[in-house]
Amino acid sequence: MSNAQQMLETHPQAFAVDGAAIARCVDACLECAQTCTACADACLGEEMAAELAKCIRLNQDCADVCTAAGRVAGRQTAYDANVSVAILQACAAACRACGDECERHAQMHAHCRICAASCRACEQACNDLAAAIA
Amino acid sequence: MSNAQQMLETHPQAFAVDGAAIARCVDACLECAQTCTACADACLGEEMAAELAKCIRLNQDCADVCTAAGRVAGRQTAYDANVSVAILQACAAACRACGDECERHAQMHAHCRICAASCRACEQACNDLAAAIA
Amino acid sequence: MSNAQQMLETHPQAFAVDGAAIARCVDACLECAQTCTACADACLGEEMAAELAKCIRLNQDCADVCTAAGRVAGRQTAYDANVSVAILQACAAACRACGDECERHAQMHAHCRICAASCRACEQACNDLAAAIA
Amino acid sequence: MSNAQQMLETHPQAFAVDGAAIARCVDACLECAQTCTACADACLGEEMAAELAKCIRLNQDCADVCTAAGRVAGRQTAYDANVSVAILQACAAACRACGDECERHAQMHAHCRICAASCRACEQACNDLAAAIA
Numbered sequence: 001m002s003n004a005q006q007m008l009e010t011h012p013q014a015f016a017v018d019g020a021a022i023a024r025c026v027d028a029c030l031e032c033a034q035t036c037t038a039c040a041d042a043c044l045g046e047e048m049a050a051e052l053a054k055c056i057r058l059n060q061d062c063a064d065v066c067t068a069a070g071r072v073a074g075r076q077t078a079y080d081a082n083v084s085v086a087i088l089q090a091c092a093a094a095c096r097a098c099g100d101e102c103e104r105h106a107q108m109h110a111h112c113r114i115c116a117a118s119c120r121a122c123e124q125a126c127n128d129l130a131a132a133i134a
Numbered sequence: 135m136s137n138a139q140q141m142l143e144t145h146p147q148a149f150a151v152d153g154a155a156i157a158r159c160v161d162a163c164l165e166c167a168q169t170c171t172a173c174a175d176a177c178l179g180e181e182m183a184a185e186l187a188k189c190i191r192l193n194q195d196c197a198d199v200c201t202a203a204g205r206v207a208g209r210q211t212a213y214d215a216n217v218s219v220a221i222l223q224a225c226a227a228a229c230r231a232c233g234d235e236c237e238r239h240a241q242m243h244a245h246c247r248i249c250a251a252s253c254r255a256c257e258q259a260c261n262d263l264a265a266a267i268a
Numbered sequence: 269m270s271n272a273q274q275m276l277e278t279h280p281q282a283f284a285v286d287g288a289a290i291a292r293c294v295d296a297c298l299e300c301a302q303t304c305t306a307c308a309d310a311c312l313g314e315e316m317a318a319e320l321a322k323c324i325r326l327n328q329d330c331a332d333v334c335t336a337a338g339r340v341a342g343r344q345t346a347y348d349a350n351v352s353v354a355i356l357q358a359c360a361a362a363c364r365a366c367g368d369e370c371e372r373h374a375q376m377h378a379h380c381r382i383c384a385a386s387c388r389a390c391e392q393a394c395n396d397l398a399a400a401i402a
Numbered sequence: 403m404s405n406a407q408q409m410l411e412t413h414p415q416a417f418a419v420d421g422a423a424i425a426r427c428v429d430a431c432l433e434c435a436q437t438c439t440a441c442a443d444a445c446l447g448e449e450m451a452a453e454l455a456k457c458i459r460l461n462q463d464c465a466d467v468c469t470a471a472g473r474v475a476g477r478q479t480a481y482d483a484n485v486s487v488a489i490l491q492a493c494a495a496a497c498r499a500c501g502d503e504c505e506r507h508a509q510m511h512a513h514c515r516i517c518a519a520s521c522r523a524c525e526q527a528c529n530d531l532a533a534a535i536a
Contacts, residue, residue, distance in 0.1 A: 003299050003386060007306035010378035013313045030298050031271050038275035038342050044458055045281045045345035050451040054212035057446065060462075061206045061217050067335065068202035072195045074306050077313035078188035083195050086227035093220035110278035118271060137433050137520060141440035144512035147447045164432050165405050172409035172476050178324055179415045179479035184317040191312065194328075201469065208440050211447035244412035252405060322480035329474045329485050336470035340463045346456035351463050354495035361488035 002027050004074065015076045017132050022073060025129040029070030029091065032122035036063040036098060039115035046109070055101050055112065062098035065091050066122060073129060081133050088130040095123035136161050138208065149210045151266050156207060159263040163204030163225065166256035170197040170232060173249035180243070189235050189246065196232035199225050200256060207263060215267050222264040229257035270295050272342065283344045285400050290341060293397040297338030297359065300390035304331040304366060307383035314377070323369050323380065330366035333359050334390060341397060349401050356398040363391035404429050406476065417478045419534050424475060427531040431472030431493065434524035438465035438500060441517035448511070457503050457514065464500035467493050468524060475531060483535050490532040497525035 005023035008015075015022070040059035043052040069091035072084060099119030106113035139157040142149075149156070174193035177186040203225035206218060233253030240247035273291035276283075283290070308327035311320040337359035340352060367387030374381035407425040410417075417424070442461035445454040471493035474486060501521030508515035 003303050003382065004306065006382050007303060007310065007379055010382065011306075011310045011313060012315075026302060030302055034294060034298055034338065034342060035271050035275060037339050038272065038279075040462075041343040041345050041459070042275065042279045044455050045279060047280075047452065049455060050449065053446050053451060057209060057212040057443070058214060058217070060442075061209065061214070061221075063339075064202040064205045065217075065221055068198040070302065071198045071305050071331075074302060075191060075195065075309040077309050078191040080192060080195070080231045083192070083199075083224075083228050083231050086224040087195075087199055090217075090220040090224040094217050097214050097217050111275055114271065114274050114278065137437050137516065138440065140516050141437060141444065141513055144516065145440075145444045145447060146449075160436060164436055168428060168432055168472065168476060169405050169409060171473050172406065172413075174328075175325070175477040175479050176409065176413045178321050179413060181318065181414075183321060184315065187312050187317060191309070194308075197473075204436065205439050205465075208436060209443040211443050245409055248405065248408050248412065325477060325480040326482060326485070329477065329482070329489075332470040332473045333485075333489055336466040339466045343459060343463065346459040348460060348463070348499045351460070351467075351492075351496050351499050354492040355463075355467055358485075358488040358492035362485050365482045365485050 008076070011076050013076060015079065017129070021129050021132050025088070025125040026070050026074045028122040028125035029066045029073060032095060032118045033063045033066035033070065035115050035118040036060070036066065039102065039111050042109070042111040052105070055105065058098040058101050059115070062094040062119065065094040069126065085130050085133055088126040092123045092126040092130070095119040095126065099123060142210070145210050147210060149213065151263070155263050155266050159222070159259040160204050160208045162256040162259035163200045163207065166229060166252045167197045167200035167204065169249050169252040170194070170200065173236065173245050176245040177243070186239070189239065192232040192235050193249070196228040196253065199228040203260065219264050219267050222260040226257045226260040226264070229253040229260065233257060275342075276344070279344050281344060283347065285397070289397050289400050293356070293393040294338050294342045296390040296393035297334045297341065300363060300386045301331045301334035301338065303383050303386040304328070304334065307370065307379050310377070310379040320373070323373065326362075326366040326369050327383070330362040330387065333362040337394065353398050353401050356394040360391045360394040360398070363387040363394065367391065409476075410478070413478050415478060417481065419531070423531050423534050427490070427527040428472050428476045430524040430527035431468045431475065434497060434520045435465045435468035435472065437517050437520040438462070438468065441504065441513050444511070444513040454507070457507065460496075460500040460503050461517070464496040464521065467496040471528065487532050487535050490528040494525045494528040494532070497521040497528065501525065
């Protein structure tokens, strides 16, 4: 059981949405934020860094949006469905764009292959939680 | 001329959207993120903090989403319109929810009055930039 | 093997410090950032939220500093030891303060008990990595 | 009067440190975080991006640490001097490293010249506030 799940189980309030779906989304957002930060850094360390500018840019955006989405999704007190769904949709959009770009050079760069998989998993978890909320 | 505007004017690449609209949005996101962080803290310092839980919660969400939106909107290299519009829409949604809540106790708490104004301005700037992009 | 560890193993450059110590620190920072965000939210949802103001405040600080430390520690390209050690020390200080405060009501609130353990683990991982760098 | 200053003046609690020094530091952290985010992006958009890897790396670190420092410094409720001083010192270290690096190509890249000035101002404001606290 992840820490996110444990924290949800000890929260003083009941919540409308399935706790397991929330925990999966929070964990996926955190992992994707870290993986994208690391992929931007690995791309920047490649000799061909200038050709990876689009990947670095999308990695940075995706890391920032995933960080915000993971924080919002992890809060249950005085929950606002509109805010939650909007940031989950933005996170899914960032993960889709970044995952598509990483996939393009997954054959050449193993860090992009791992990052693409992390983006796909996070996109799915955000879409699942948004669907459970709406 | 704000720092954000100066940084845009010295960027090596041309961008499709009006630089002044970008700078207004970036500046509004940063200011709203700070104001919401400070409003959450001020609410937490009130004797009636427990009754302000919804305001504190929305302040925190709004600060996190504004921080992400300001970072994404401030980047011009290898720009992705879908990602930008999605996070701007999420930011406008967070600002609307937080601005509405702050306005409810603007008479009682001056920090909520200032914060509501900051949220309204940021919501507008995000909507304007999203419209210019789309 | 965590995602952070996998990303380090596929990085194009060699690094001076043991990759396993870096990965442990990055993972601990991310987990602590999330746990502190969730603990602030759980405290805010308690009826006695106003009495937990100090815990909520330190949770928020710790979440913000851990997020920054995890990002910096996860980057290996063009590494600057002074910057890395300084943010790791700041993170250890935030974890110590937040862990101490959470421990004070660990008997009453299970979320504070889990959070205190997460803060202790992160403090240790940051101190270990700072010692390996210096 | 900046928004940060206004928010401090409407805070329900008294604070030990001069409000003007706090507001200057918060404003400097926010501005430096944005300028560093924009400088990383501008460097990435240069044809010689690969040669600017060290600048991009330090810009990202500085943006992350400034964001955390600005948030912590902007909170006054249940204030912990140790946590505040530690993150202000880390921020000053990040600003020094990033300012030094940006200054090295300030002649060639106007965005680095502006960013170096922003880093110097933020380093000073963090050191001033840390001295006022300690």
